[in-house]
Amino acid sequence: MSDLSEKIASANAEAFGRLRSANPVWVDVQLAIDCLPGMTRETVLHAGPPIAWVDMCGPQKMGVVQAVLHEGLATDEAEAEARILAGEITVAPCHDYNATGGMAGITSASAPIAVVRDEVNGVTGHSQLFQGPASGLQDRDLYNQEARKRWTWLTEVLGPVLGAAVRHTGGIPVKPMIGRALQMGDECHNRNSGGSALLLTQLMLPLCETCDDPDLLQQALAYLIENEQFSLVLSMAAGKAMAEAMKGVEHSTIVTTLCRNGVNFGIKVSGLGEQWFTAPANRIEGLYFSSEYSDADAVPDIGDSAIMETVGLGGHAQAAAPVLQQFVGGSFARACGLMRDMGEICQGELTEFKVPNMDFAGVPAGIDIRKVVKTQITPVIDTAIAHRKGGVIGAGQTRAPLAAFEQALRAFGAAYAGPRP
Amino acid sequence: MSDLSEKIASANAEAFGRLRSANPVWVDVQLAIDCLPGMTRETVLHAGPPIAWVDMCGPQKMGVVQAVLHEGLATDEAEAEARILAGEITVAPCHDYNATGGMAGITSASAPIAVVRDEVNGVTGHSQLFQGPASGLQDRDLYNQEARKRWTWLTEVLGPVLGAAVRHTGGIPVKPMIGRALQMGDECHNRNSGGSALLLTQLMLPLCETCDDPDLLQQALAYLIENEQFSLVLSMAAGKAMAEAMKGVEHSTIVTTLCRNGVNFGIKVSGLGEQWFTAPANRIEGLYFSSEYSDADAVPDIGDSAIMETVGLGGHAQAAAPVLQQFVGGSFARACGLMRDMGEICQGELTEFKVPNMDFAGVPAGIDIRKVVKTQITPVIDTAIAHRKGGVIGAGQTRAPLAAFEQALRAFGAAYAGPRP
Numbered sequence A, B: 001m002s003d004l005s006e007k008i009a010s011a012n013a014e015a016f017g018r019l020r021s022a023n024p025v026w027v028d029v030q031l032a033i034d035c036l037p038g039m040t041r042e043t044v045l046h047a048g049p050p051i052a053w054v055d056m057c058g059p060q061k062m063g064v065v066q067a068v069l070h071e072g073l074a075t076d077e078a079e080a081e082a083r084i085l086a087g088e089i090t091v092a093p094c095h096d097y098n099a100t101g102g103m104a105g106i107t108s109a110s111a112p113i114a115v116v117r118d119e120v121n122g123v124t125g126h127s128q129l130f131q132g133p134a135s136g137l138q139d140r141d142l143y144n145q146e147a148r149k150r151w152t153w154l155t156e157v158l159g160p161v162l163g164a165a166v167r168h169t170g171g172i173p174v175k176p177m178i179g180r181a182l183q184m185g186d187e188c189h190n191r192n193s194g195g196s197a198l199l200l201t202q203l204m205l206p207l208c209e210t211c212d213d214p215d216l217l218q219q220a221l222a223y224l225i226e227n228e229q230f231s232l233v234l235s236m237a238a239g240k241a242m243a244e245a246m247k248g249v250e251h252s253t254i255v256t257t258l259c260r261n262g263v264n265f266g267i268k269v270s271g272l273g274e275q276w277f278t279a280p281a282n283r284i285e286g287l288y289f290s291s292e293y294s295d296a297d298a299v300p301d302i303g304d305s306a307i308m309e310t311v312g313l314g315g316h317a318q319a320a321a322p323v324l325q326q327f328v329g330g331s332f333a334r335a336c337g338l339m340r341d342m343g344e345i346c347q348g349e350l351t352e353f354k355v356p357n358m359d360f361a362g363v364p365a366g367i368d369i370r371k372v373v374k375t376q377i378t379p380v381i382d383t384a385i386a387h388r389k390g391g392v393i394g395a396g397q398t399r400a401p402l403a404a405f406e407q408a409l410r411a412f413g414a415a416y417a418g419p420r421p
Helices: A003-021 A058-070 A077-085 A140-169 A174-184 A193-210 A214-226 A231-246 A314-320 A322-328 A332-344 A369-375 A402-417 B003-021 B058-070 B077-085 B140-169 B174-184 B193-210 B214-226 B231-246 B314-320 B322-328 B332-344 B369-375 B402-417
Strands: A024-031 A043-046 A090-093 A112-118 A123-128 A255-261 A264-269 A277-280 A285-288 A346-355 A361-367 A380-386 A392-399 B024-031 B043-046 B090-093 B112-118 B123-128 B255-261 B264-269 B277-280 B285-288 B346-355 B361-367 B380-386 B392-399
Touching: A003 A231, A003 A346, A003 A361, A003 A402, A024 A140, A024 A174, A024 A231, A043 A058, A058 A077, A058 A140, A112 A140, A112 A231, A123 A231, A140 A193, A140 A214, A174 A193, A174 A231, A174 A314, A174 A346, A174 B193, A193 A214, A193 A231, A193 B174, A193 B193, A193 B214, A214 B193, A231 A255, A255 A361, A264 A402, A277 A402, A285 A322, A314 A322, A314 A332, A314 A346, A314 A361, A314 A380, A322 A332, A322 A392, A332 A346, A332 A361, A332 A380, A361 A369, A369 A402, B003 B231, B003 B346, B003 B361, B003 B402, B024 B140, B024 B174, B024 B231, B043 B058, B058 B077, B058 B140, B112 B140, B112 B231, B123 B231, B140 B193, B140 B214, B174 B193, B174 B231, B174 B314, B174 B346, B193 B214, B193 B231, B231 B255, B255 B361, B264 B402, B277 B402, B285 B322, B314 B322, B314 B332, B314 B346, B314 B361, B314 B380, B322 B332, B322 B392, B332 B346, B332 B361, B332 B380, B361 B369, B369 B402
Parallel strands: A043 A090, B043 B090
Antiparallel strands: A024 A112, A112 A123, A255 A264, A264 A277, A285 A392, A346 A361, A380 A392, B024 B112, B112 B123, B255 B264, B264 B277, B285 B392, B346 B361, B380 B392
């Protein structure tokens, strides 16, 4: 093994060790302005790698404008757009603020945020609570009106009620929840029914004990009962904390970010710090929730939820959730085969996250850009499909684009290997 | 096909059709005296086929005495035993009172009972709520004291609180709960985490809406949160309703009861009505929850919970719950293999109960005594292990004894085929 190979091997073992040792604990729900480092009242965060507002896909572009209005930074859409174009509003990726955002990922100062702390590695991950109304509202104005109503409710009701209950528990460790959810048919990206039920079970009594207002309690409970994807919020915040822990290990070729903004797919690599490598986001192969939708309605791959694949879940754990194969016309054997493929491009198995359906094999985690480029096998992402006018209209699978990994490997070579003799 | 074969084929199709069409709905929780047909204040029911009190295994024998004391029918154990021996107490199988009882199955007049009604077939199934303290109490007197405390609490608190909530819902259909639980890692006999979480989710708001006393509400919620096997109560009551629907089809060779009393395993067959066929119960291959226990502590196979295998769940659906293979040193492939074996002895697949891990195959249901005897493949039963002094101390798998099916087939021949020429 060459000197560089040895350094990489050791660096990757270090990064993977941090993923293993991480103990992310859900400790609070706070407003973005109060918990995200660097957040300002004039900042609007979005999913995926950096992108200028004018270049965004429909729902994200629209979401930024609505957030400016929601925060009282403009009185109408024209003024909001003018302020954005004048650079008076900071528009930036959630990922660069220690956060993640599902789908369009719109996160503004007053957004309630799940705070997940890992004391082992001394890092914190965040995720906005899910925001939007989902599908069925493709009238643009109606959609935006409903979205802003939901944001207000999340800030005023769900955030405070949940926050009090979570603080009352003294913190809810997220890895055990994920581990048990994998035994309950979840892969913790597109399917979260088990995890959400587990969280609800854990939160029920603390909610009753900390919320004095029966109406607010009932509203919060009803939301948690109906929202079977709720645990993804915590899985994402925990995933972000775990990925942060892996960051900045010199010589490491392990991926620390996978995310998409509906236009581009972006990755970061441990040994290359905060540098982005991007390529056009792929379309999603899947099913629409209603026959009224078709590929023409869908934006390409969008959202920071691919943080789950970054830490070995979602598409990397798909045999745990064979139900999802229905979305891609697949089979249990296909799911197992794809997981074995992911093993080819990963540093190792995360044995805390076992897949009972594969005789308790750990999920393949720690994507190595060298292995991706060498094998041409790209990460499989389980993901929802967004409508170009807003809302979630389907679900399926896609692949990360190879070009982003090729770019990253070239940059890695330039940074560490120097010019070839 | 002979005339008899044709009649059997048509009868079995009829019995299986009733299993398919059944729509068991959890409608209420009532006291045994108020809902079980034929129940009296001087009756104590037990799990498994009929057995004289003196011949019972330890925990069941002890349980009958405690029930007599609990119901105020005697003032001390000596008097209770004397009354039982004098025939002043009716001791009979739950199954003959339209009910099922987990483990020892002790069910007396004041026991709260889950009532599950199937309007399609016009039948009702019942199950006692689970009773006992579990393991760790093998001091006989202490165990009995705790058991009777728990019975009182179930009658006074859980039964009324749950009953009000369930009536408030207008009824909870059980088949959809089971169908979803199979997607959440349950096989609905030894593993019920998904089903219990689903029921809790469905009951939470109705419980809050119908229970005015915060202390009682909290007690009931805490019990449901901690008791991950709770949904088995409903699955068993629904299983009993489904099995009842299959009963009494002339010429049918389909099994309508599988149950055990810790001494004998008993079966009934559709075309042979209420006649019992028994053989010694097998021991259970499995793991003990603590290293302090060994085979010497365990009674043989006990409980009416094999009603789940009777309708195609539990051991018949084990690939849905690969987690349980840990109890038998098995593998996912083993679980799938055993399910395929069960297909060899069953009438068909119950497509409402799909196993995603086997590409959505329906569970094999409707055990045919002819096929069991011909193939010598006996039903696999997932089951818990009872301590001979009371309490659940482990879990594993066992097989139904072939001899019971051979007896039943001989009786079927005598009843329908007449003497051979």
